[in-house]
Amino acid sequence: MVINTELCALSEYRIYPGNGKLMIRRDGKPIWLGSSKAFSLTIQRKKAAKLVWTQAWRRLHKKGITETTTKKKRTRTGKVQRAVVGASLEEIRKKASQKSEVRTAQRDAALKELKAKKAANKGKSGKGSSSAGSKPHSFQKVPKHMGGKGSRGGKGSTQR
Template identity: 75%
Template sequence: MVIATELCALSEYRIYPGHGKLMIRRDGKPIWLGTSKAYSLTIQRKKAAKLVWTQAWRRLHKKGLSETATKKRTRRSNKVQRAVVGASLEDIKKKASEKSSVRSAAREAALKEMKDRKAANKAKSGGKGKAAPSGGATFQKVPKHMGGGRGKRGGTQR
């Protein structure tokens, strides 16, 4: 069974039979008002769009549209490959396509060459590297960002 309902002119809520007031405007237009609050505010000539609890205000401020609106489409950024300084794009693609066994063999060959070079340098210099300072304490230079523990203000623990 369908119940004939009216809409409130101010709040746009449903008015069921036996509720609300029918007001005839000066121009002869009939207006249904659901509550005495709506009637009072209409007489005071308040705008429905400025009253937070009315549907007009909710429509104006885009409230309650989440369940009806479809999901907004997002743009995907396209990935672009660029050449790195010292290597062209073709070189990078060639390296990426070659098998890992070839790469590991090349890495091992490079390591072996470096070890041979170090051994040759050691033999040339006569086997004496840098001697450790006397006293047994060796100090290493530590970068600023790794050691110290001091912020911008510097120095003391409190």
Template identity: 30%
Template sequence: MKKNSTMVYHSIYLEKKRLEIRMLKSVGHNFYTLFLSLFDQLVLGNCVLLVNLRRMRLEKCWFCSSTVYPGHGIQFVRNDAKIFRFCRSKCHKNFKMKRNPRKVKWTKAYRRLHGKDMTQDSTFEFERKRNRPERYDRNLAENTLKAIKKIDKIRSDRASDHIKNRLKTSKVQRQKEARKQLELGIHLVKAPLALAQDSSLCLPKIKVNVSQAQTEENQPMED
């Protein structure tokens, strides 16, 4: 991005110098200064627009919905001219095997369908495509870039809060199971002397009725 912007500014600077030489040869100094001010307002003021036009867009993988960066991924065009983009060969193979992304656990579609990721939030409204042409405004473009960073931070914070709230129930369940397991195996954790001193650490003894036949079977055999 920085390299492209410097190239655009350099080309504009060279064009400006060429026009300066022509204007000095043909017209007077007053008209020349007026021309320079108009040139700065019309060309240099819209340089941000030229840089934005050179920027390449980031696509989404059709199968797992991850980001596909320029120069990466696989693109498949069907007979009906529909384009499918994939981030890696793994997604492309699953697509060719006609697997449903909603039934594969590591895809975004599965996670959203089963409530693992955030699906309804006001920050998603900013990503909708709007087919309304707008006139370029430099201040509006700068404010939009600043707002994008703030919105991304708000969305990441809300997503982390959503995951924490989702994991609360499973955390309580794991704590109950761990407490029960600890009570059953407390003799492995506590020393025998501590168990003898504090009777509450031991499990209560339960009397069980045993028949005469069972006692005879448990007796050691005599030679």
């Protein structure tokens, strides 16, 4: 069974039979008002869009339309490759396109070369120095609180 309902001119809520007031405006247009509150506010010439509880305000401030809204499209930033201080962009791309076996072979070759250089340097330094100690400089770590030139209150401090 369908019930004949009217819409309130102010709040836009449904007015069921037996409720509300029918007001005829000066220009002759009939206006249905759902409650005495709506009637009073209409007489005071209040705007429905400024009253938070009305449908006009909710429509104006985009409230209650969650199911119809779609997800906002997010723009993804494109990745930009830049040259590093030591290598240009072309070199980086060339290395990336190389196979991993080639890179590992190059790394092993570079390591062998480094080891060979170190061994050659050790051989030269061992033959050149005929001193008893293998280390030319030996530093002994001394804790800071054991005195010295500073004014920390140790044995060597002269200031008081």
